[in-house]
Amino acid sequence: MNNQLKSVGKKSVAVLMAATLLSGNVLTSCKSSKNSMNRTQKGAAVGAGGGALVGGIIGNKYAKGNTAIGAIIGATVGGAAGAVIGRRMDKQAEEMKRSMPNAEVERVGEGIKITFGSDILFDVNSYELKPETKKQLLEFAQTLNKYEDTDIRIEGHADATGSDDYNLKLSRQRADAVGSFLEAQGVKTSRVDEKGYGESQPVADNTTEAGRRQNRRVDIAVFANKQMQRDAKDGKLDNQ
Numbered sequence: 156m157n158n159q160l161k162s163v164g165k166k167s168v169a170v171l172m173a174a175t176l177l178s179g180n181v182l183t184s185c186k187s188s189k190n191s192m193n194r195t196q197k198g199a200a201v202g203a204g205g206g207a208l209v210g211g212i213i214g215n216k217y218a219k220g221n222t223a224i225g226a227i228i229g230a231t232v233g234g235a236a237g238a239v240i241g242r243r244m245d246k247q248a249e250e251m252k253r254s255m256p257n258a259e260v261e262r263v264g265e266g267i268k269i270t271f272g273s274d275i276l277f278d279v280n281s282y283e284l285k286p287e288t289k290k291q292l293l294e295f296a297q298t299l300n301k302y303e304d305t306d307i308r309i310e311g312h313a314d315a316t317g318s319d320d321y322n323l324k325l326s327r328q329r330a331d332a333v334g335s336f337l338e339a340q341g342v343k344t345s346r347v348d349e350k351g352y353g354e355s356q357p358v359a360d361n362t363t364e365a366g367r368r369q370n371r372r373v374d375i376a377v378f379a380n381k382q383m384q385r386d387a388k389d390g391k392l393d394n395q
Contacts, residue, residue, distance in 0.1 A: 230384070254294035255291045268375070270375075296337045299337065306346050309334050309349045312353070313326045319353060322353040
């Protein structure tokens, strides 16, 4: 991810600065009540000031690398509609944190990013889900089925030990294993997109064991589908 952040070009930075200036009045007016603003309200303020524009450009940069965060940012609506989506994602994220204590659950923009260490889900060199982790994925599937207006991207990642081809194949198999399990619990196949990236997207130093452990992971992005985006813009989600 660090490498991809560095790849955001001068043009994106310039637009980001422009959007920051556009939203300056909004953000300045919010400073006095900063402590009383929740995360959703802050997201609405930024979105109204050009956050959606920046999200689209940066999202496209990430999407070229097919990252989980790229999928989330690429689905950004911004403004009041984005704030409504944010509230629903807040609720879902809290349920996921309770049901998946071994996973890292983060609210990112208008979506949710979940990270499982591969060691939690699988034995070494295996893509068969461990029995003890299936319960958490079962509860995760129940939450996904409760909120059917989201899409899910599942990404498998590996460390840099072993051959590139082997790591790529194993990461794909692990992403597919998670996706297949969720689908077996009733999550619609049309919502799920599985991808494997091998060792190409490290988040830590592969020269240390601690770093390699972080790089062996499965990332899951949960974000609004097109219908949810339309409903948010049309004001149909406010009372749901």
